[in-house]
Amino acid sequence: MIQEVSGLLENIITSKDNPVIKLYQKLNSSKKDRFQYGLFVLEGLRIVQDALNESADITHLIITENSAGKYPELFQADLRDTKIIVISNELGNRISATTTTQGVFAICRIPQPIKPVFTDNGKYIVLYGLQDPGNVGMIIRTADALGIDGVIMSGTCDLYSPKVIRSTMGSVFRINIYVENDMESLFSMLTGNNVMTSAGVIDGETLLTDCTFTGKQAVFVGNEGNGLPAEVSRRCNRRITIPMNGNINSLNVAMASGILMWEMQRSKD
Numbered sequence: 001m002i003q004e005v006s007g008l009l010e011n012i013i014t015s016k017d018n019p020v021i022k023l024y025q026k027l028n029s030s031k032k033d034r035f036q037y038g039l040f041v042l043e044g045l046r047i048v049q050d051a052l053n054e055s056a057d058i059t060h061l062i063i064t065e066n067s068a069g070k071y072p073e074l075f076q077a078d079l080r081d082t083k084i085i086v087i088s089n090e091l092g093n094r095i096s097a098t099t100t101t102q103g104v105f106a107i108c109r110i111p112q113p114i115k116p117v118f119t120d121n122g123k124y125i126v127l128y129g130l131q132d133p134g135n136v137g138m139i140i141r142t143a144d145a146l147g148i149d150g151v152i153m154s155g156t157c158d159l160y161s162p163k164v165i166r167s168t169m170g171s172v173f174r175i176n177i178y179v180e181n182d183m184e185s186l187f188s189m190l191t192g193n194n195v196m197t198s199a200g201v202i203d204g205e206t207l208l209t210d211c212t213f214t215g216k217q218a219v220f221v222g223n224e225g226n227g228l229p230a231e232v233s234r235r236c237n238r239r240i241t242i243p244m245n246g247n248i249n250s251l252n253v254a255m256a257s258g259i260l261m262w263e264m265q266r267s268k269d
Contacts, residue, residue, distance in 0.1 A: 012065055014088045016095075020060055021087070024095055024107060031158045034110070040160035042106040043097060045071055050170030052077040057109035060085065064092035064103030071104060097162055110160060116178055118193040122149040122216050123264040125257060126186075126197075128232055129223040130156045137167020138254040139221075144171035146258075146265045151177045152218070154186050187235055190218055197236040199228050200260050202250050204239035208260070211240055213267035219260045224253050 013021065026033040027041045034040050039059065042048050051058055052074070061074065061084045068086050087095075092103045116124060125143055130136050136157055143151050153159060159179065165172055180186045190197055195216040220236055222228030233239050242251065242259055251259075 012086050012088055014091055016091065018085075018087075020062065020083075020085055020107075021091065021095060024060075024062065024105065027107065028095070028097060028162055031161065034158070034160050038110050039107055040110055040165065041162060042108055042165060043101070043104070043162065044166070045074075045102045045104045047165065047170055048074065048104050048106045050173055051106060051108055052079075054170075054173035056173055057111070058082045058106050059109060060107040062087060062105040062107070064089045064101075067092075067103030071102075074104065113178055114176060115189070116150040116152065116176060118195055118216050119149060120216065121214075121268055122195075123213065123261070123268060124148065124150045124152055124195070124218040125261055125264075126152045126154065126218050126220040127156045127257075128154050128220050128228055129226075130221070130253060132224050132253075133157055133161055133163035134167050135224060135252070135254045137164045137169075137172075139257045140164075140168045140175065140177065141171045142254070142258045143261055144168075144175045146261050147268070148175070148261050148265065151175060152186070153177065153179045154183065155181055183232065197238075198260075199233035199236035199239045200242075200256060201228060201233055201239050202241060204241035206238055206240045208240050208242045208263060211238075211263065213264045217264055217267070219257075219264060221253055221257050221260065 024041055027037065027039050042051055059082065061079065061082050064087055066089050092101055125139065125148055127136060127139060140151055157164065159177060180189065193216065195218045198219045200219055200221045220228055220232060242256060
């Protein structure tokens with residue numbers, strides 16, 4: 001593989017009109033194109049390494065001239081089904097979405113969705129109507145860190161947008177994430193599997209400190225500005241609130257989700 005990369009250094013791509021570069025830029029900027037092609041993009045050494053370590057289906061590894069020799073660890077993975085191209089440093093700066101690029105990019109296939117397997121003591125977080133990519137990515141990362149069994153997204157921003165992918169810090173490849181945008185199908189899936197549902201709200205009847213999370217559990221969190229729609233919170237088995245000090249009555253949704261997931265996780269021990 002190192003010999004192959006050395007050969008590629010003799011044919012460095014410099015044109016923004018190269019078909020792979022044009023595809024990368026389309027996928028980087030357009031949700032429509034991501035779903036039309038069934039592909040999404042990665043940028044950065046760590047996220048690309050995580051993808052390789054988790055056997056993600058990477059179709060193209062794109063690396064700048066400077067970075068080709070700087071990160072030899074990238075070429076230790078099985079890249080038989082991956083096309084490697086080397087681009088000029090200038091072109092790397094052009095396609096990068098970051099201020100200072102590491103010069104490591106990839107195009108990856110969107111995996112086929114897998115419905116959650118609701119285990120007897122499974123814990124799940126439902127992201128309903130979230131629109132901030134940073135919040136979504138951070139919640140996914142926290143769910144991975146805490147050992148939550150799955151993340152379900154409904155009416156939420158695009159999982160495969162570059163900002164969400166970056167914010168997950170590789171967790172997108174390690175935790176089961178399922179998208180179900182139809183509310184009826186979502187509740188049918190949960191109730192049909194005997195999952196206890198809780199709505200995380202600011203004015204719930206039950207304080208989090210009084211809750212138990214034994215058995216199958218799913219906690220809903222809602223939009224950054226508006227919270228959960230009333231019709232969603234009413235359909236949950238209970239409405240729970242994080243008790244707070246003083247005049248503060250709400251938290252950032254990513255912070256609140258972390259607290260809720262921590263409490264769910266404690267019930268698994």
